[in-house]
Amino acid sequence: MFPKMVERAQSANTSHTRSCQMESCNHPTREGKPYCPDHVDAHPYVQSILDTLAARQAEEERVRAVGSRAVDLEGLTAKELVLHLSLHGARTVERLSRELQLEVDVLRGYVHRLSEEGTVAIGRTNRGSTIVRLAEDE
Numbered sequence: 001m002f003p004k005m006v007e008r009a010q011s012a013n014t015s016h017t018r019s020c021q022m023e024s025c026n027h028p029t030r031e032g033k034p035y036c037p038d039h040v041d042a043h044p045y046v047q048s049i050l051d052t053l054a055a056r057q058a059e060e061e062r063v064r065a066v067g068s069r070a071v072d073l074e075g076l077t078a079k080e081l082v083l084h085l086s087l088h089g090a091r092t093v094e095r096l097s098r099e100l101q102l103e104v105d106v107l108r109g110y111v112h113r114l115s116e117e118g119t120v121a122i123g124r125t126n127r128g129s130t131i132v133r134l135a136e137d138e
C-alpha cells in the first residue's frame with residue numbers, strides 16, 4: 001500500500017512536470033501549466049483577454065480624442081456602463097467616473113453615444129450635475 005502510494009505520487013509528479021512552451025525558454029512550469037510565470041501571457045486564453053483589454057484601452061483613447069462617435073456599442077466599456085446602471089440605478093457622471101474608473105471626458109463620450117441610441121436617459125440634478133439612468137427606468 002505504502003510503496004504504491006509513493007509510486008503514484010511520483011508518476012503524478014512526472015506527468016505534471018512540464019517545460020514552458022515558449023521557444024527559447026526551458027523553465028519548468030508548475031502544476032502542469034503550459035507556460036512559466038514569465039510567459040503566461042503567451043497562453044491563448046490569457047492572450048485573448050489581453051487583446052480584449054488592449055482593444056478597450058485603444059477604444060477609450062479614441063473616445064477621448066474624437067468623442068462619442070468612437071464608441072463601440074458592443075465593446076466592454078459600453079456594456080459595463082449599461083450593466084452598472086442596471087445594477088445600481090441612476091448615477092451622476094462624476095460618480096460613474098469614479099465607480100467605473102473612467103475619466104469624466106471619456107465617460108461623457110459613452111453617455112452621449114448611449115443616449116443617442118436611446119439606451120440611457122440624461123437628466124440634471126438640482127445642483128446641475130448630469131445624471132444618467134437606463135432609458136427603461138423612465
Ligand SMILES: [Zn+2]
Pocket residue numbers: 020021022025026027035036037038039
Ligand atoms: Zn517561459
